[in-house]
Amino acid sequence: AQSVTQLGSHVSVSEGALVLLRCNYSSSVPPYLFWYVQYPNQGLQLLLKYTSAATLVKGINGFEAEFKKSETSFHLTKPSAHMSDAAEYFCAVSGRGGGFKTIFGAGTRLFVKA
Amino acid sequence: NAGVTQTPKFQVLKTGQSMTLQCAQDMNHEYMSWYRQDPGMGLRLIHYSVGAGITDQGEVPNGYNVSRSTTEDFPLRLLSAAPSQTSVYFCASRGGPNEKLFFGSGTQLSVL
Numbered sequence: 641a642q643s644v645t646q647l648g649s650h651v652s653v654s655e656g657a658l659v660l661l662r663c664n665y666s667s668s669v670p671p672y673l674f675w676y677v678q679y680p681n682q683g684l685q686l687l688l689k690y691t692s693a694a695t696l697v698k699g700i701n702g703f704e705a706e707f708k709k710s711e712t713s714f715h716l717t718k719p720s721a722h723m724s725d726a727a728e729y730f731c732a733v734s735g736r737g738g739g740f741k742t743i744f745g746a747g748t749r750l751f752v753k754a
Numbered sequence: 755n756a757g758v759t760q761t762p763k764f765q766v767l768k769t770g771q772s773m774t775l776q777c778a779q780d781m782n783h784e785y786m787s788w789y790r791q792d793p794g795m796g797l798r799l800i801h802y803s804v805g806a807g808i809t810d811q812g813e814v815p816n817g818y819n820v821s822r823s824t825t826e827d828f829p830l831r832l833l834s835a836a837p838s839q840t841s842v843y844f845c846a847s848r849g850g851p852n853e854k855l856f857f858g859s860g861t862q863l864s865v866l
Contacts, residue, residue, distance in 0.1 A: 649794060672852045683844070684797075686854040730796055735851025740785055740804045741812060742848075742855060746796040 642667045642733050646745035654753045659703075659718040661748045663731030666712065671733040673714040674742075675705055679727045687729070690714060701725070726752045756780050760845045760858025767835040767865045775830040775861050777845030783856070785848050786828040790814065790841040791860075797844065803828055835865045 647662040665671060673690040688699025695707045705716045714731060728749045734742035758779045767773060779786065787802035789812075799812030803822040817839060819831040828847075832839060845858040 646796075674854065676855075683857045683859060684855070689852070689854060691852040732855075740851055741799060741802050741810070742787065742846075742851070743799060743813070744789070744797040746794065 642671060642743055644731050644733050644743055644745035646729075646731050646748050648748050649746065650749050650751065652751040652753060653721045655723055656720050659716070659721045659725065659750065661716040661729050661731075661750065663705075663714045663716065663745060664712055665714065665731075665733050667733065670707070670709055672735045673705075673707060674732040674734070675699065675703070675714075675716050676730045676732060676744075677727050678730065678747075684730065687716070721750075721752045723752050723754065726750055758845055758847055758856050758858040760843075760861060762861060763859065765861060765863050767832075767863065769835060769837060769865060771835050772831070772833050773835065774832075775843055775845070775863075777828045777830065777858055778826050779828075779847040779856070780826065781847065781849075781856065782825060783847035783849055784825070785851075786822065787812070787846050787855075788818070788820065788828070788830045789844045789846065790839075791844060792841050800830065800843075837865045839863065840865045 643666040645664045675687040676684040688697045690707045698704045703718045731745040761776045784805045788800040789797040798814045801820040803809045843861045846855040848855045
């Protein structure tokens with residue numbers, strides 16, 4: 641069965657600092673992997689996704705994530721945090737070994753300090 | 755193109771009451787799903803469907819029923835509401851498993 645673990649329910653960074661949000665998955669075969677973002681009082685929107693074309697995936701708003709099969713990880717990074725990045729971030733997995741369903745992690749809330 | 759339409763946006767129930775959350779999509783997606791979002795627990799999958807006439811349980815199915823009689827509609831039924839079902843509910847649909855989910859606007863449900 642597939643599962644997703646996000647390390648750290650809250651992450652706080654200073655504006656301009658590196659953002660690193662961690663995601664590890666458990667699956668019998670490498671799944672499809674996604675990062676979604678939810679801004680306050682809004683729905684979820686896709687940041688980026690990994691579908692096996694390239695291990696380093698670039699998304700919107702300067703975010704990127706690297707798929708590492710050996711570490712079963714798909715961590716999200718951004719070189720320089722902006723105040724507008726404050727939101728909740730969710731890692732999700734689907735397909736290939738877990739069937740059709742999409743499973744989400746518990747989420748990481750990112751705080752950005754001025 | 756409306757995407758995923760979810761109703762109602764807000765609902766207050768008394769313990770033991772029943773209700774149906776409606777979800778419809780106009781993108782001809784085979785996959786539809788229901789999630790509940792609770793603080794600190796992310797989105798947890800309640801039920802999902804991979805096509806008309808096919809449904810399956812997710813991570814937290816107890817207390818909820820679903821049916822999929824058409825490709826477009828996927829209603830979620832609470833048969834006897836409990837305070838533990840107070841949550842924000844999202845309907846979502848997509849094409850293949852490598853494609854993104856399209857979400858409804860959410861339903862904020864309170865069970866007193």
